Amino acid sequence: MAVGLLAKMPGLGISSVLILHVVGNMDRGFGAGSLVAAFWTAGAGLGAPLQGRGLDRYGLRKVFGLLVIAQSLFWGLAHFLPFPALVATAFIGGLTTLPAFTVIRLALANMVTEENRHTAYAVEAITTDVAYMAGPSFGILLATLASPTVAFLAMGTLLFAAGCAYLLLDPPLKAARPAADGPKPRLRSWLTARMVCALSITVATSIAVIGFEVAAIGTLQKSGQLQWSWLLLVVAGLASVAGGFLYGGMRRPPSVFAIGALLGVLCIPIGLASEWYWLCVFAIPANLLVAPALSASAGAVSGLAPDDSKGVAMGTYASAILVGNVVGSPLAGTVLDHGGPAASFAAFGATAALIAGLAYLCDLRLRSKGSDTPDARSEHLESSGALQ
Template identity: 75%
Template sequence: MFSTYRKLFAEPGIRSLTVIGLLAKMPGLGIASVLILHIVGNLHRGFAAGSVAAACWTAGAGLGAPLQGRGLDHYGLRRVFGLLVTAQAVFWSLGHLLPYPALLVAAFFGGLTTLPAFTVIRLALAGMVTEDNRHTAYAVDAMTTDIAYMVGPTVGILLASTASPTVAFLVMGGLQLLVGGAYLVLDPPLQRALPAAGAPKPGLRHWLSARMMCALGVTVATSIAVVGFEVAAIGTLQRHGQLAWSWLLLVLAGVASVAGGFLYGGMKRPPSVFAVTAALGLLCMPIGLATQWYWLCLLSVPANLFVAPALSASAGAVSGLAPDDSKGVAMGTYASAILVGNVIGSPIAGTGLDHGGPGTAFAVFGATAAAVAGLAFLCDTRLRARDKTMAPAAQELENSGATQ
């Protein structure tokens, strides 16, 4: 297993790409917390108002990810990042001076032009890593996401509480610009070659195949399970008056996910994305039986062992199905699929908590994730069987044409 990782990091450029990718994810994951605390602390509005601003940023990021990916496909990293870094510099230097209504509009455009850190590293891994090491590379990417998730929001909250929300706002923006500059210097290869000037742009049907829809569907399922777990777990602790233990729960969940990603990345023959995601959903269901914080922590470990593997496998599935000239837009759509899962999973878990308690919440979002993964598996299986049936007929037609 360790030799698998040594082989991966021996490939040129992977170490620097991993470090920059980790640093790039931290501010991206901490932006929502910093926006909320700025609105509460500086603009003296409630957490609901702060959540609306965070939602505006998220909506912009979800819409912008495929557009940015398409730009990366056709214009390359430096031209796209030059525009995005400029737009981010404007937002982070002026955003903390805006009144609340203007900040909502600015947050949407800030999300629309946010740096596609997750998309870029996945595109670079697809182009820089050999086929044998690809699933290990995506496992490392998922593990660094877990680390960034534990560190990014924590740094933002600490800065806001110990210094001021304005300091947190400016530091988060400075990190965004610093990482953007690092990507411009590194300029990792995102595809073999940019299309020639004037070449027709591939249409939607070129890359959004039926099997790609299955891969994006299982990505949504993974995100439903991940965000549903977070909402249901925090809600369960609050119901039992044990919210003070939420930090330990989230740290254990993150550590379990990293451990699962490490094991998955070292496998020679990893299980399919459908199996991993279905297992994640099913293992979330019994967590709702916990009535004390220590049982909640213990029951959460098996499910979270599958989080990083599910994210890794889904990213690999989307990247593997995308043509070389459309990997950017495909991986951007993958990022949007994760946000779609967040939008679906959070209200499912919240509604379950309100109407049936923790047991219902975990059962509903876990079953939903497993069912979507199962449905995607059945569709993908039928499509692969159809392709195998059609391939000999197409070959026979080609041979007969050549004979004539």
């Protein structure tokens, strides 16, 4: 958990540091910086399932040995590159970034008993909230007080340290590795219809989370209250941490579909706030569900995946979060520009709730037919409350 937090902090602050590097060191605009960050995100989205497959087949140390070398080269050399080369290199950097989230969730699936797994995933989601509050702030602070180059190199140093720590600890992922002489897992062995439902609720959760961030910051900027954005993000993070503690303490947690749908619904009334302090107050109920939604969706995907495909399944889960980011960010921003704050919160909140509702109906139909339960795994999920 501690090493995972160390790896998540730079992972969540990379976009801010790349943008500030392009703006501060290359004298280009935020649009150009966002382009570099977008190429990094695209590479990370494509690389997550590939890295998960590598963890399944070759284990952590072989995969991380290559990734640590690749990340060291990128962060050590990329700040010397001209802008066109940086754009292309950022995609490769994202493709080879450390799969911190995937490794932690795989280790938890192997180290924690079934009855306590949702609690472990809740704690993992809480560390994500801490990293979310600390990582970007750390990068922005270094870029402001020192220089964007210092922030760039510090980010690379943190990733290198986290990668080396993973190599030393070698967390137990054996349950995610097939036997050397066994058949290679096929796509259809884990990407079942119910898995698609679980990934869909992950996308819905991500749309709500990133949509809230974009719409809230945009609302404060339009009203001339942007100086309070840091307090809003801290309130949102603390609410998510509190929600994670409450969820982790439940013996029988609610359905992941119910949590995801309610998260989307609770985002809608936030758009009614006109002052920064009301925005903070209205944001609390929705953000109480962020950590539970992330931990519940991670538990659902992990529980549905067979042991020899958990790595690629959790890598695909990370990609599903990025898909939600890609959908939610422009949706919230575009509607905010043309319809105002209330319309923006309503748009992404209703979209997240609708996706969650459709995923629930599809999963309900599959379970009633029994067409997607080839083994006892799905029955166990139903009884444990991971999906229903």
